[in-house]
Amino acid sequence: MSDNKNNAVYTNVLDMIGNTAMVELSNLDTGVCRLLGKLELNNPTGSIKDRIALNMIEKAEATGALKPGQTIVEATAGNTGLGLALVAAQKGYKLVIVLPDKMSVEKEYNLKAMGAEVIRTRSDVEKGHPEYYQDLAETIAKEKDAFFVNQFGNPANVEAHLKTTGPEIWQQTQGEIDAFVCGVGSGGTLSGVGGYLKSKKPSVEIVLADPVGSILAPLHHTGEAPPAGKWLVEGIGEDFVPSICDLALLDHAYSISDKEAMLASRELLLKEGLMAGSSSGVLLQAALNYCRQQTEPKTVVTLICDTGNRYLSKLYNNDWMREKGFID
Secondary structure, eight states: OOOOGGGSOOSSGGGGSSOOOEEEOTTSOOTTSEEEEEEGGGSTTSBTHHHHHHHHHHHHHHHTSSOTTOEEEEEOSSHHHHHHHHHHHHHTOEEEEEEETTSOHHHHHHHHHTTOEEEEEOSSSOTTSTTSHHHHHHHHHHHHTOEEOOTTSOHHHHHHIIIIIHHHHHHHTTTOOOEEEEOOSSSHHHHHHHHHHHHHOTTOEEEEEEEBTBSHHHHHHHSSOOOOOOOOOOSOOOSSOOTTOOGGGOSEEEEEOHHHHHHHHHHHHHHHOOOBOHHHHHHHHHHHHHHHHOSSOOEEEEEEOBBGGGGTTTTTOHHHHHHTTSOO
């Protein structure tokens, strides 16, 4: 196992990013498999995105793309924004976040509390529309002469997982890993962790967990991207293939409905005591599907991507769940 970071005294909160714990999910039906969850909700802002936020900013500083006193702009479903807000505050940068309007209000409140300016935009438009969150962020960055992070096309995103997440998983499992289940938001986790694990052990199967409505799982299955649908799960699933996303790494892909994802997250809390967000529900359900289909024991690793505290008004709100038809 990796070193327990609680044994150390740190000089800065940024040093606390990464080296997250791993736990066996022993109270769920995993068939013949052993399912391990890497607790990314234990990062300082409560999500895996702290890793890429730190690396993308430090890489931009090192190359001169980000200059002292410059404003940072990014488009995000929320968690990358929170990671950037943490790093920007520690390093003295102003931050502007463009957030689609379907994202939870908790994320907006959290971002503002951390000093970020938040601009809400439409979530019912696709890439290429001026109000699509990534296009709008890029426009704002040009207008402000600001640094546009562009997590969806930034190699430092992938590098963060190649340098940290992948090696941590390999060390924690002592190389005894047979499959890794992840989602795609920007593609950094898939490309970084998947690429690292395949380099260490080519037989490791990389499994995509994708919301119903996203084009990625159908693209893997058929080779053609269907028209994008709509989904309520936050932070994963795409209507395009990000440039840093290496889909060639995939061995399997599962499409998970919003209802399945929300109920899986709630089951994770009840049975394992882990309060995770909706994207973790997609990963968990896909991991369970994969595990239950195996006929020989395997060690499977997935991610508990972020804290469920950001979704109290949604998936942990019974009224909202009833309104969406997810519970009676």
